Amino acid sequence: MMKKKKILIRIGSLRHGGAEKALINFLKNIPSDKYEIDLLLNLYSGQYIKEVPAWINLRYLIKGDMITTNRIQDIPLKAFRVLYQKMLLLFPSILYKIILKGKQYDIEIGAIHGIYKEILSSPQKNSRKILWIQNDIFSLKEYTSDIIRKFFKFDKILVISNKLEEEMLKLASNEKERNSVVKIYNPIDKKDTLEKANAAIDDMPFKDSEFPLFVSVGTVYPQKGYDRLLHIHKKLWNEGFHHNLIIIGDGYDFENIYQLLDKLNIGESVKMLGYRSNPYPYVQQSDFYIMSSRHEGFPTIIAEALILEKPVCATDISGIKDLLQDGKMGIITQNSKEGIYDGMRQFITEKHLSEKYKAAIRNTELPFILEKSVQHLQEIIDHI
Structure with missing residues (x-):
């Protein structure tokens, strides 16, 4: 029997966003007999939680609704959540030992750009690491060239448009970094x-x-x-x-x-x-x-x-x-x-x-149709 690849995927939550939907579409359409997947949410919240396939191990740091307002009564809870997540970022061995039950992973994936620090802080130095960039980071003031350059510490950087691919390649300083950038369309279920x-x-x-x-x-x-x-x-x-x-x-x-x-x-x-x-x-x-x-x-x-x-x-x-x-x-x-x-x-x-x-x-064949994108992503995971 073929040994399953052990994969950890991290994302903030499963709210109603494009990155979250792309991840769910991927998880619903990959074979359960090839992979053993732990999906770790920072916040157990969002409409797509109910769509996570039963064979995926769903873990979380915090349970509760997302706080989208700045009301005074919400500030203590927001502050606690921020401090708790920072603590686990500073001491990742606690997270991997307790919440992730000490499991060893072959691959760790950040399913959104904002989770890059969490994946890079992993105490599992031998796992292959993938970052999936789902937003135009080059339009975000907080993402300077110096910060984006840190993404090249990942084995593969998945980008979802020609513009992102071009900008990442401009920042790459050698062949290895250039080869780490892969364009992949988000899977859409027609x-x-x-x-x-x-x-x-x-x-x-x-x-x-x-x-x-x-x-x-x-x-x-x-x-x-x-x-x-x-x-x-x-x-x-x-x-x-x-x-x-x-x-x-x-x-x-x-x-x-x-x-x-x-x-x-x-x-x-x-x-x-x-x-x-x-x-x-x-x-x-x-x-x-x-x-x-x-x-x-x-x-x-x-x-x-x-x-x-x-x-x-x-x-x-x-x-x-x-x-x-x-x-x-x-x-x-x-x-x-x-x-x-x-x-x-x-x-x-x-x-x-x-x-x-x-x-x-x-009259046009749409390039982002589910089967093509899922197959491409699987190939990356299988050959990394």
Whole structure:
């Protein structure tokens, strides 16, 4: 009988993000007879916990809900969590002995860039180490070149877009470091996306409206650019380019964006629905997908919008040129208010564009389909 590879995978939580979804899609589609996997969460929280396959050993540092607000009553718990995690980072032997039961691993994987210190602090020096970069770290101020250079201590660095690959290769100082960088598309489950999109919903806004409908899905953080999206929506309306907009998602910036919606007096044409565990029917029943993000890694929701054959208008962020194939399958705008304005106005005024992009999507083989990505990731794990 073949000896199973023992693998430790670490991630912050299993909340509703692209990195978390990519990891779950991978775990659900790899063979249980080849690997023995421990999945270690910093926080036992998030919608994807229920989707972790039964054969995966699920471990955690802390159990409880994610704290997304800055309320005074939450500060002691937040402080405790930070200190506890720092203690385990400083004394990793405690973590490996008690929480991980002293198991020896062949491979240790950081499933998100923010967990790189935890993997590099592992007392198991003989394990092979992989970091999966799921965000545009080159757009994050705290990730200086000196910090990113530390990533080359990993045996393999998985990146999810051409832009990330190019930037990492620029920082590499020798052949070994260059060879450690591997581009891999996040696995997207087409069948699952299509099934979920056909689910019945009874709260679809603007059902009887004559105006075109844009939808955007994402955690409500400043990086998503919802503040500028609301200003652009108002400007377009004032100029007679009438349309409606749905924003789906929650996050610590939700109240600020909701207040801005109120202040701009656009509540009749914009609906913020908050978090939805299944946003796909809303995407399916809209005319266009709009992404106003300031930065991303690989925006999984764009891949899913393409599976649903939705015309996309997105800012020029990491991963977008790969996903929209340099503009063949959607509008790529400048990463600015003016750019987003121009893209949305094009969709509203140039009626033929919608069918043009839908035809392009239908006639293109999408590179991020589940089986291809899972197979690629398995090959990396098997041959490291």
